[in-house]
Each structure stands twice: as structure tokens, then as C-alpha cells.
Amino acid sequence: MNSIIIGAGSAIAQAVIQSLHANAENIITVSRKLPDQSNPVIHGFTSDYSPTSIAKVIQQIKDLNLGSIDRVYICNGVLQNDNIKVEKRIEDLDPESFMSVLHSNTLTPILWVQALLPILRQQNCTITVFSARIGSISDNNLGGWYSYRASKAALNMLLKNACVEYAKRAKGVKILAFHPGTTDTPLSKPFQKNVPKGKLFSPEFVATSLEEIIQNLEVDGQLSFKDWQSKDILW
Numbered sequence: 056m057n058s059i060i061i062g063a064g065s066a067i068a069q070a071v072i073q074s075l076h077a078n079a080e081n082i083i084t085v086s087r088k089l090p091d092q093s094n095p096v097i098h099g100f101t102s103d104y105s106p107t108s109i110a111k112v113i114q115q116i117k118d119l120n121l122g123s124i125d126r127v128y129i130c131n132g133v134l135q136n137d138n139i140k141v142e143k144r145i146e147d148l149d150p151e152s153f154m155s156v157l158h159s160n161t162l163t164p165i166l167w168v169q170a171l172l173p174i175l176r177q178q179n180c181t182i183t184v185f186s187a188r189i190g191s192i193s194d195n196n197l198g199g200w201y202s203y204r205a206s207k208a209a210l211n212m213l214l215k216n217a218c219v220e221y222a223k224r225a226k227g228v229k230i231l232a233f234h235p236g237t238t239d240t241p242l243s244k245p246f247q248k249n250v251p252k253g254k255l256f257s258p259e260f261v262a263t264s265l266e267e268i269i270q271n272l273e274v275d276g277q278l279s280f281k282d283w284q285s286k287d288i289l290w
């Protein structure tokens with residue numbers, strides 16, 4: 056089994072890597088950060104997620120001669136950083152921040168879905184893309200977080216598009232837009248105060264739940280939008 060984890064620096068990605076590692080799979084990681092070279096089972100690549108860099112990584116993966124990819128995990132997602140703050144009201148919306156969030160949360164994942172197509176196994180292959188319930192238009196009763204919400208809603212639409220095309224060109228590939236629930240990672244750190252008891256998950260719990268979900272997914276040519284309990288989320 057060959058797995059690739061994009062955005063491998065994510066805390067949830069790290070837990071996914073640990074759980075795959077326990078099953079002695081070939082693991083390929085891609086991150087902006089330098090890879091951990093200490094583990095021979097893990098093939099780590101760096102990327103700035105530009106199209107040129109993505110193409111280079113695809114070639115490097117081909118050069119590994121491991122065969123086609125069975126599992127893809129695309130974990131990229133930015134909520135806040137030094138330059139970007141979540142919007143509480145419409146006046147907070149800043150064009151530059153908005154474009155930056157769209158770039159990392161929406162464009163980067165779909166560029167990988169585009170680039171990986173030729174090297175995916177054409178049977179029982181899954182692509183898991185980390186989305187978020189907050190990208191559900193029908194679930195939006197709170198407002199706020201304009202850029203992040205829009206980035207995940209747009210991500211879901213692009214995945215739906217890809218799914219329609221994959222259903223004709225890569226029938227053996229299933230795409231999952233996954234909501235991990237509120238998980239204890241740097242992304243959620245500033246917002247954990249109001250999370251109800253028992254509702255802040257560890258990355259390890261999320262990785263285990265995701266593994267079970269993937270094992271039970273039907274390759275049906277449809278995009279699934281599921282949470283950590285495998286419950287479908289309304290678009």
C-alpha cells in the first residue's frame with residue numbers, strides 16, 4: 056500500500072502518518088518544511104505548492120518506483136497566522152488575506168488532485184481532503200470567518216467537480232471531503248476555550264476514526280462530505 060500525505064506538517068497529518076506507519080506502508084510526505092530523514096519507510100519531499108514544485112514532486116514520486124498510489128491525504132488548511140486573522144464582521148474582510156486563504160485552502164488542494172491523477176491506482180483508491188463543516192452553506196447559522204468558510208465551501212465545489220470528472224476518467228478513485236471535528240492542533244488553539252467538554256479531539260483519535268471511515272467507503276463515483284463519526288454533512 057502506498058500513501059501520500061500532503062501538508063504533512065499538520066498535527067492531524069502527523070497522527071495519520073503514525074497510524075499508517077504502524078501498518079508498515081510506504082509513506083510519501085510533502086510539506087513546506089524539511090522532511091524527517093530518520094525513517095527509511097517515509098519518503099519526504101518539500102514543496103512550496105507552486106505548480107512547478109508540485110510537478111517536480113510528482114516526478115520524484117515516479118522515480119521512487121513504488122507503483123501507483125492507493126491513498127491520498129490532503130491536509131492543508133490555514134485559519135489564522137501572523138498576517139491573517141479570522142473575520143468577526145464584514146468590515147474585517149481584507150482582500151489580500153482572503154486571497155491568501157483561498158490559495159492555501161482551496162487552490163493548493165485541487166492542484167494536487169489535478170497533478171496526482173496519472174499516478175493513482177485505478178482500483179480502491181481514496182483521496183481524503185480535509186474540509187470543514189464550516190464550509191457547509193446550509194449549516195451556516197453563526198456567520199463570521201468569511202475567508203475560511205468561503206475557502207472550504209469553494210473547496211467542496213471543486214472536489215465535486217473533480218469527482219464528476221474522475222467518475223469517467225478514474226472510476227476506481229473515491230474522493231472524501233472530511234471534517235475532523237474540533238481537534239487539538241495549532242489551528243484550533245486560539246478557539247478551544249468554548250469547546251464543550253469531550254468535544255476537543257486528539258489528532259490520534261481523528262486519525263483512527265478516519266482510517267475506519269476510509270476502510271468502509273464505497274467507491275461510488277460520488278463526493279462524500281463526512282465528519283469523524285462518518286455522518287454525512289449537508290452541503
Ligand SMILES: NC(=O)c1ccc[n+]([C@@H]2O[C@H](COP(=O)([O-])OP(=O)(O)OC[C@H]3O[C@@H](n4cnc5c(N)ncnc54)[C@H](OP(=O)(O)O)[C@@H]3O)[C@@H](O)[C@H]2O)c1
Pocket residue numbers: 061062063064065066067068085086087088104130131132133158159160163185186187188234235236237238239240241242243
Ligand atoms: N483542527 C481543527 O479543529 C480542524 C477542524 C476542521 C477542519 N480542520 C482542517 O484539518 C486540516 C489539518 O489542520 P490541522 O488542525 O492539523 O492544522 P495545522 O496543524 O495548523 O496544519 C496546518 C496545515 O496547513 C498547511 N499550510 C500552512 N500554511 C500553508 C500555506 N501557506 N500554503 C499551503 N498550506 C499551508 C500545512 O502544511 P505544511 O506541511 O506545508 O506546513 C499543514 O498541512 C486543515 O485543512 C484544517 O482546515 C481542522
